[in-house]
Each structure stands twice: as structure tokens, then as C-alpha cells.
Amino acid sequence: MSALLISSLAWLLLGQGIKYVIDQGFVAQNKNALTYSLGVVLGVVIIGAISTYFRFYWMVWLGERVCADIRKSLFAHLVTLSPNFFENTRTGEIISRFTSDTTLLQSVVGTGVSMALRSLVMFVGALILMAITSLKLTLLVFIAVPLMLIPIRILGAKVRTHSKLSQDKVAKVGSMVDESLHEIHTLQAYNHQHISSKLFTQKVEAVMQQAKRRIHFRALLIAIVMVISLSAIFVVSYIGAMMVINNTITVGELTAFVFYAVLAGGAIATISEVIGELQKAAGASERIVELMQTQADIVDDGKIELQAPNKSEFALQLKNIHFSYPSAPKRKVINGLSFDVKEGQRVAIVGHSGAGKSTLFELCQRFQEINSGSIEVLGHKSTDISLDNLRAQFALVPQDAVIFAGTVSENIAFSNPSASDSDIRSAAKMAFADEFIQQLEHGYESELGERGVKLSGGQKQRIAIARAIVAKRPILLLDEATSALDAQSEQFVKKALEQLMLEKTTLIIAHRLSTVVNADSIIVLEQGKIIAQGNHADLYKSSPTYKEFVDLQLVE
Template sequence: MQSPKTSTVMKWLFGQLRPYKSKVVFAITALIIGAGAWLLLGQGIKAVVDEGFLANNASKLDQTMFLVMGIALVGSIAAYFRFYWMIWLGERVSADIRQKVYGHLLTLSPAFFAKTRTGEVISRFTADTTLLQSVVGMGLSMGLRSSITFIGALLLMLFSSPMLTLYVLIAVPIVLLPIRIFGAKVRLYSKNSQDKVADVGAYVDETLHEIHTVQAYAHEKIDKTLFRDRIESVMAAAHFRIKYRALLVACIMAISIIAITLVAWVGAQQVLSGELSAGELTAFMFYAVMAGGAVATISEVIGEVQKAAGASERLMELLNTQTSIESPPSPVALPNKISGQIALHNVSFHYPETDAVTVIQALNLQINSGERVALVGPSGAGKSTLFQLLLRFYDTTSGQITLENQDIKSLDVSALRDQFALVPQESVIFASSVTDNIAYGRTSATQLEIESAAKAARAHDFISELPEGYQTNLGERGVRLSGGQKQRIAIARAILADRPILLLDEATSALDAANEQHVKLALEELMKNKTTLIIAHRLATVINADRIVVMDKGEIVAIGTHQELVESNELYREFAQLQLVS
């Protein structure tokens, strides 16, 4: 895919300032006043030299010195407001972009995260937006100020000496040449460098999240080596960016200094011949130095802008990524209270990234309101995938899934998911309090309701023993809890959510025998009057299900009660003999 032009990228970036027009105007006004004040200093210096020193007029010298200080004071006050508002705008734009990117990321389907490393996304989300903050806050300010300074200095130089100004203008196209040549290179290598930094972020994220496995296998030395290789890759990518940016700055400085020196020499000749006063030459050179400094600053800003263009392009890629799961324009409304009737009609599915491998094939299944249906079968049979299809994390490749006789694709995605309470095999615990974790699916719940759900999940006792009880922060991914405790928190979350359909994916797999019995009782209470789908590898947990669906290689091979399947299905009979016969 062809990269957008720098102008397109920067138009998008600076377009983020649109909601803050009044503050932009205020900042630019302060910037113009400040730049004008510094330009007026040249006239003050001219007056000091011609009317003070050379005229030997002490009174005039005093007046002009006070004038110069007054101009400097105005410039300083204007600089305060310019600096404050431009930095604020940089922070605000960065914060807005982060909100937009995060909000968009939450809408993307699991298919996106299956092929994109989380650490890379985080790098774009943090490092790239920080870079944009710097460019909008400082780069834009410096660029505008330098542009105004350059134009103003050029006009005042023209007023002082048109001939010398003509010589200066001859150098301007020469200065723009390296900007044209090296600017595009800086952008290209900046994007490459940011990509390498994102790869480092992804690697750090992965290894630190799996630190137990890293240390258990004594993999630290290997990871250090692999990390060093990635850092060196970052340095290699940065080398070219730094090289071209340094060339850009050096060429502009060299051309500017040579031009100013030659013009100063010509001006000195004119002073000696009486064509120009010493004050006029001093003012002219003051403006020439200001113009040269402005050009050098603009070249620096262009380097930063090219770098920001690379970062902006990466963020635009994220924002332009389309989710594969969307609500229809006019979704069908579900009744306020649904019965929980689900049907699968000839459903087939393969994951987008593995087109050749069909995970589910031609499934037909009717699940009645309030029914408990267990899904059993070997690993890879498609049981967990079926849950993902019900929740519309993915869409079926062919066939149809209905809820209350409505195709789930015709429903609003959020409204659909509001009907399900999920207890996954690997319990998800967030780095927040116990209360927040249990109330995750129903944030309006009272503390009494939260504690009641915890008691039903047999979690209240161990929660009460935590240092701050229900306000204890559980740490990243629940590191302070055991596997069984995490699962009971997840079950309490599902109990509190109180949704008409339960999806239990090995909901008791991490519990010891005593706790499993307690949680089974809690789940029995929870499943009353609810449609429940249970994935289980241990048949003892699903023997009393209304129906057991046996799956193998993405197909339904048998449906029945435990006793019926023991008698009629060989695969199920093998499971039963291995697990239930002592």
C-alpha cells in the first residue's frame, strides 16, 4: 500500500487543532507580537549605533536603550503566552488522538489482535502520540515564529538595503535544495525507526507478561540476547534517520553562514564607500542573522515534521483499520426480556488468517430456552470457537446463528453481547479492586449485591482475608490470586451480571475438589431459568446436563443424555471409560 503524502499526513495532524480555534488564534497572536518585538530590536540597535554612539549623544543613547529594553519586555511577555498555549495545544491534541485511537481499538474484532502484537499497538499509542505532542506543541510554535521572523527580517533588510537583500535572496533557493533532497529521506527512515521501536515494545510486553515462564525455563540470557538484537536493529534504523537529518541541518547552516559572511563583506565595502551607514549595516546584519537563524530553525522543524509524519502515518493506519464485526445500519430490536432460545443453521467457519483450515463444519443445533447443553470432545473440536461465534467475535463463514429467531448479524453487537455472561477457561482479572472486577459486567451494582454474588461464588471468605478486603487491588492479571481464586472472581462477575444466557468454558477447571463442589452448587443456583452452554473436558461436571453434544473435528457427531451417549457413541464411551470408571 502506497504511503500518503507528507502534506496529507500533516493536514490530518494539524486538523486535530480545529476544535481549539480560539486558543490557536490566541497563541498565534502572541507569537506574532513576540516575533514583531524581536524584529523591532533591529531598529532599536540601529538607533543606538547611529543616533547614540556615532552622534555622541548620551541622552539619545539612554532613550534608545530604554526603548530596546521595553521592546524586549513586550517580546518576553508574548513569549510566555505563546509558549503556554502552544504547549497546551500539543498536550491536548496528543490526549485527543490517544482517546480516538483507544476508542477505535476497542471496536476492532479479535481477528485484528490475532495478527497484531499488543506491544506494537501500545508503542503506537504512547511513543508516537508523545512525538506528535512535541511537534504540535514546540515544532509548530518554532516553525511559525521562525517563518514570521524570516519574512519580517527579509522586509526590514529590504528597507535597510535592497541591494544586499537581493544577494541574500539568491541564497534562499540554495537553502531549500537540501530540504527537498533530505526531507523525504528523514520521513522514510523515521517511520522505519518507529516500527523497530514498536517491535521492541512488543517483545518487552510479551516477556514481562510471561515472566514466570521466562524464569522457570532460565531463558533470561537468551532473552537478553534477543532483546539486544532488537535494540541494535533500532539503532541501525535510527542511524540513517540521524545521518540524513544531520546532513540537512549541516547543509543549511553552511549555506546560511557563507551567504551571511559574503553579504557582510559586501556591506562593509558599502560602509567604507559611504553608501551605507554603520547603523544600517548593523541593523541589516542583525536581521540577516535572524533570518539565517530562522531558516536553520525551520530546517530543524522540517526534520521533526518529517519524523512526526512517520508517526502520524502509523496512527492513521490504526484509525483507518476497519473492524470486521459491525452492527447493521438499522438493527433489529430484541425484546426487553429474552427467553434465551438459540439455533445454529448449517454453520461453517474458518479463521480469516487460516482460510484452508475449516474449524466448524455444517453445524445444526437447536438450544431451547432454559436448557443446559454441554459441549464435549477432544481439544480442537471447535467448542470454544462456537462460543466466539455466538458472541460475534467472528462471523460465520456460511450458515446462520439466530437468537430469539433473529439472525445475530441483524442485531446491534452490544445488545447481542448484553445477553451473555461468559466465564472463560483462563479467568480474566484486571489490575483494579475486587469490587471493580466483580462489578465489571454491571457497574451500577451496590456493594451489597457485589458481596452477595461473591458469597454465591464461594469467594467472600478469601476476599475478606485480603489486606483491604473488597478494595484490595489484585495486581496485573490478578497476580495476587491463585488460579482457583481467579476463577471464583470470574464466576461472581457472571452471577452479578445476571444475563439470560450463560457460557461456561471449563468454569471449574482450576478448582480443587472441595472448592469445585462449592462452586458447582453456586453454578446450579446461577443456571436456574437460564439457557446455559457448558464446555467441559471433565464429564463429571456435565453428567446432569439436559443434553450433551459430542463434537469432533468441527462437526457434531452425537447428541443425547449421558446414558444414551455411553450406549450409542464410541468417542463419548471412551471419554467416559477413561474418566468415570475407577
């Protein structure tokens, strides 16, 4: 602000210097006065240039800083939202708000606001000096001001509306790019390139059509303001020239007045242009604020912090659980489910697809909120335990292993960032991943690429198992962790998991007979209900659903 005021005052003083040069130098034909005044004018220009440098530097830095802070806040908020939000919102849409929307705000704060503030100071200063130079001519200029406010008010709102619509369409383009590139194998396997290109072209053209409407209103706003402001300057200059002829004002005063009038007109034109930018940014900021104000479905109001080792007779107790997804509230996914899991016990869960097995894992970790009933973890209600602490009791190995873009070490240590190199290597050996890791170009420091594209399915799974091992958490959730492994690797990993599960409570979504046979207890789910529970031998005799499951496995 200091640099802004100094630079603006310097350019305003330039008008007085011009007036002095003309009246005391040219008109009076005084060489000394001319030399002195030109020297002063040059000094003022240098001061203005230096202060302009600092104004520009600090304002652009401010734009970058604001953009960085918004991105940090936005990301910190997003990672707290529940899976429901991401199921209903496309990833590309969110990425668009991170990139194009925040970049637009950066441009406006760093450049637009700077120009607007400078133009505002210049406009006010120019008006004051115009009034000092000639009050009559200044009053004539004021007639044009209300005429300029009308288009700014009407067209500015149009620009804002179309800017938001334009950003929404840009987000849809981003969503399609994100989706297509992530699923490029499927896209090319079904020769969908040409169809995808046509769909993409349609979306891009929709963005272009929306942009044309926004540009039309913005250009119209600038043009109208320029016509009004410059017309006012020409009319006032003509009246001023008549006053010089009548000796009412001097040539230097008229020149200074016109200089200030041009400054004021230029300032108004700049402000009108910046208003268009601000309206565009307002549309982007609405989208960011909308995302920031999205509330998490899961309210973290638990106060209990479980300390390891936290011993309890039961690791998990589910009591009369009822659950429906918010998107389909009438369809019960879990319906009156109750069972206990003792510490150190190994429980297998079997059932047809859609029986509610994976949902059960989500409920245990409180990724979804149950409709009624209660879940107790290590002797405490899950809602009474802080969310971070609750999830710190579980180590999850999903059926589709998740690999992040990073090194092998970073992926294994993802569950426990404080893990030492020896912990990471030990976990990899237990998961029988060490051998193939050593064969990678840089061993444990090898980059795995986005989503682990450099690994086979079985290798990804072993990395995920190593991650669960290094987490050192009391309860294991295994979504048939060996399903993606070849026969040899499966045997190795099963031995490692056997050692791991000796000291852990384990819930296993079972797809393979070998997993079921070794379980302490087997739960058979159907449409969210327990229809049978017991050991393998008893269930094979008493449960038709379980018998069907086992017989299919034996046939295979």
C-alpha cells in the first residue's frame, strides 16, 4: 500500500511538473526554469518507477501466497470428507477447483486488485488536482461519472454469472480427461478413442460457447466505459480550449487538466476491465467456498484416546446394527447384525456379492455412520473414540491393492511414517516382497509410478501386505489379501499372514476355502443378516448357503 501511494503520487505530481515546464519554461522562455523543471520531472519519474517495482512485486507475491493458502486449506478440508462425498463428486471436478479456480484467484489478487487499487488512487488524486486546476471543468467531467456506473452495475453481474457457468463447464472437461487417462487401457481395448474424442470435443465446444457469452459482456462493458470517458474528456478539452482563448486559464493549466483527465479516464477504463476480472473471480470463488463449506458426514466428537496395548476381552462387538446408504435409504444393506470377536480370534465372513461384507469393514472403521445399534472397539463405543485413534486400531489390506506414486519404501511406510528402514525391510520379507524389490533398478528407492503401474497385481498385493505389517495395529481387516497372488506367492504370503495373525484379531472377507477352514469362527451373511455362524465342519452340514460356497470352491 505504501508503494502504491508513492507511485500514484509520483505520477500525479508529473502533471504539476508538466504545467510548470510549459508555463515557466516554454511560454516564459526561461532556460533555467526549463532545465530545473525537467530535472524535477525526471526525478519524479524515477521515484515512480522504483515504487512501481515494489508495488508489482509485493502484489504478485500476495496473489501467489493467497493461492497457496487456499490450496492448502482446501486439501486439508477435502481429506476429512467421507467416502460418500467422493462417490457423488467426480475427481476431475475437484481438481478443477484446485487448479483453474485457484489460479484465476491468484491472477486477480496478484494483478487485478493491484491495478484496481492503483487506478482508484489515481482516479481520486486526479479528480482532486483537476478541481484545484479548474473547478468548472471538473464539475463538467462529473456529469459522465453516473453514466459509467450504470453499465458497470448491469454488465458486471452478467460477466459474473457467465464466469461461474464457464468454470463449471471447464471442470467437466477436466473430469473427462482425468477419467480417460486413468482408464486408458480399457478405453483403448474397446477402441473407444474416436468416440471419446468426439465427446471431449463437444465438452470443449460447450466451454467455448459459454466463454463467448462471457467475453461479449466483458468487451461490451469496456467499450461503453471507454466511449463515455473519452467523450467526456474531448468535450471538456474543447471547453478548456475556449477558456484558454478567453484567458480564463493558462495553457499549462489546461495541459495539466487534460493530463489529469486522461489519467482519470484511463483509471476508470482499467477499473471497468478489472471489475470484469473480479466478477470472473467471484464465480470461481463461489465454487471454492461451496467446496470448503461441504460438511463431513462423520462428526468426530469422540474424546477417548486408546493407548497401546489396550487389552479387552472383546476386540470387536457389533450389537443390532442397521445400516442403509444415504443414496438409497430404504434398502437395508446391514439388517439387525450382531456378533462378537474376541481378542486374537480369527473370524471369516462369507456370502454372495452384495451381502454386506465390505460395508461391514467400512462401518467398523466409521467411514459410514450406522443408522442404529452400536459398534464397540476394544471395550469402547466407536463413537466415543476419536476418529483418528479409532482408525489407528485397524490395518486394512483391500482386495485391490492401492499403490501411490512414490518409492517402494514410501509405500510400505505409508501406514507408519516413523518406521525405520529395518522395519520396512523386515515387513517386506514377511510379505515375501523383498526378493522382487531387490530386483528393481533402485531397490527400495525405486519409483513405482502412478497407481503402481510398474508392478504386477501380485507384487502390488505383497506391498500392501507389507504396509499392513509395518502398521503394527491390533485388528487386521483382510479383504482376501492373497486373492491376487500366484500359487507360489500365495503360499509364502499365507505363511507370513499366519505369523502375523497369531498376535492380532483378524476379520477376513473370505473368497477361498483355505482361508475359511483355518478360521476360528465363520459368519455367513445374506442381505445384511447373519444366517449362520460356527466352524467349517458344522456349517457345511447345517447351512445350504455355506455348503454351496464350499462346493463351488472344491469344484474349482
